[in-house]
Amino acid sequence: MADESIKEFEKLGQQFKDEEKILKVDFDKLKAGGFIKQRQKDLFTVRLKVPGGRLPIKKLRKIIEVASKYSGSDYVHVSFRQSIEISHVHIRDFDNLVKELKEADQEVASCGARVRVPTACSGCEYNPRGISDTQKFAQEVDKRYFGKPQHHKFKISFSGCPIDCARTRGMDLGFQGEVEPKWEEPSCIGCRLCAKVCPTTAIIADKDTGKPHYYPDRCIYCGQCIKVCPSDSWCVNRTGNCVRIGGKHGYIPREANTVAHLIPDERVFDVIDKTLEWYGNNGQKRERIGNTIDRMGISKYLEFMGDILKWT
Amino acid sequence: MDIDYNQTLDLTGVACPINFVKTKLKLEGMPKDEVLEVILDDGEPIMNVPKSVKEDGHKVLAIKPFGDRFKLYVKKQ
Numbered sequence: 001m002a003d004e005s006i007k008e009f010e011k012l013g014q015q016f017k018d019e020e021k022i023l024k025v026d027f028d029k030l031k032a033g034g035f036i037k038q039r040q041k042d043l044f045t046v047r048l049k050v051p052g053g054r055l056p057i058k059k060l061r062k063i064i065e066v067a068s069k070y071s072g073s074d075y076v077h078v079s080f081r082q083s084i085e086i087s088h089v090h091i092r093d094f095d096n097l098v099k100e101l102k103e104a105d106q107e108v109a110s111c112g113a114r115v116r117v118p119t120a121c122s123g124c125e126y127n128p129r130g131i132s133d134t135q136k137f138a139q140e141v142d143k144r145y146f147g148k149p150q151h152h153k154f155k156i157s158f159s160g161c162p163i164d165c166a167r168t169r170g171m172d173l174g175f176q177g178e179v180e181p182k183w184e185e186p187s188c189i190g191c192r193l194c195a196k197v198c199p200t201t202a203i204i205a206d207k208d209t210g211k212p213h214y215y216p217d218r219c220i221y222c223g224q225c226i227k228v229c230p231s232d233s234w235c236v237n238r239t240g241n242c243v244r245i246g247g248k249h250g251y252i253p254r255e256a257n258t259v260a261h262l263i264p265d266e267r268v269f270d271v272i273d274k275t276l277e278w279y280g281n282n283g284q285k286r287e288r289i290g291n292t293i294d295r296m297g298i299s300k301y302l303e304f305m306g307d308i309l310k311w312t
Numbered sequence: 313m314d315i316d317y318n319q320t321l322d323l324t325g326v327a328c329p330i331n332f333v334k335t336k337l338k339l340e341g342m343p344k345d346e347v348l349e350v351i352l353d354d355g356e357p358i359m360n361v362p363k364s365v366k367e368d369g370h371k372v373l374a375i376k377p378f379g380d381r382f383k384l385y386v387k388k389q
């Protein structure tokens with residue numbers, strides 16, 4: 001009897017030591033892995049990676065299972081950047097939680113000074129307005145760049161069209177689908193719908209014929225004229241991506257610089273590679289790329305990027 | 313310039329996509345080359361229906377303002 005209680009004590013003691021060991025873990029290191037300390041003692045929020053907001057049902061099921069088991073709350077939270085956060089997880093459950101999520105290939109996101117999980121709208125796959133394949137880009141960016149250490153956090157985002165649901169203006173690097181329209185006169189019936197739908201003044205209907213006058217310098221490449229035209233007079237000349245750099249939210253927000261239009265899809269990764277290279281060489285510790293640009297001047301960045309951002 | 317038409321369909325107050333479906337059904341019941349006049353509201357209806365009718369293979373002949381609405385003329389193909 002006595003022996004057994006001693007053993008029991010030993011076990012408890014060991015457990016206590018183990019926990020102490022775990023509890024000494026460097027919180028910053030934990031944060032890099034997507035574990036965020038809560039107000040409550042020893043409780044953490046675990047942020048899960050959902051690139052582009054696309055979550056396979058298989059993973060979702062596993063998340064439900066794991067959250068039910070390890071979360072001290074009865075909800076999960078969908079973050080502003082499309083991650084799923086499991087809250088009130090005790091520090092001692094980290095190992096098991098990560099292991100069990102892995103069974104469905106569900107990974108934990110990152111925080112800290114690194115390339116974050118890319119965000120994206122649903123894109124052109126089924127969205128009628130979409131121009132670019134944002135989901136393809138987001139999954140590829142996740143594969144190639146996720147977690148790479150930087151001077152500060154680095155957020156990449158993809159919008160399928162100039163409505164910009166994925167808020168590329170507030171991202172360190174953003175891409176947004178664009179289409180350049182082309183007008184062919186013979187089929188035009190002068191219905192004026194294109195001038196009516198154009199969100200800028202890039203199309204003015206002729207007073208007499210109703211046919212469009214096109215002013216390319218005011219065009220935002222949204223493709224609404226192509227979409228509305230009932231005679232296929234407006235058609236696609238080319239599609240591509242608008243590139244935005246240096247945006248951020250935070251205490252002191254900064255709107256991104258739009259540095260290129262209609263960059264072809266196959267150049268998107270060159271733009272990312274070269275931008276990260278420039279930031280790596282010129283940024284300072286704890287400085288977002290938008291602040292690097294403010295400090296050095298946008299022309300320095302553009303010079304370095306060279307032909308990659310040329311688009312006419 | 314007035315356009316000759318064979319049938320008319322008033323879709324005032326009919327929302328998308330019901331307005332398009334009604335236009336489509338009407339056209340299906342008409343002989344080839346006949347012209348249908350459709351009265352459409354401003355906003356979504358006038359932006360959506362002409363293109364959809366075109367994508368269904370018919371020919372949009374003209375679109376005319378009609379008070380605060382529009383008249384669409386479609387030739388059955």
Ligand code: SF4
Nearest residue numbers: 121130160161164165
């Ligand atoms: S940005 Fe454009 S394509 Fe993407 S969800 Fe918004 S409207 Fe749709």
Ligand code: SF4
Nearest residue numbers: 198219220222223225
């Ligand atoms: S693409 Fe958009 S902005 Fe450009 S002309 Fe067409 S409707 Fe206007």
Ligand code: SF4
Nearest residue numbers: 188189191192194229
């Ligand atoms: S929408 Fe098409 S058919 Fe109508 S005026 Fe414009 S180009 Fe011409």
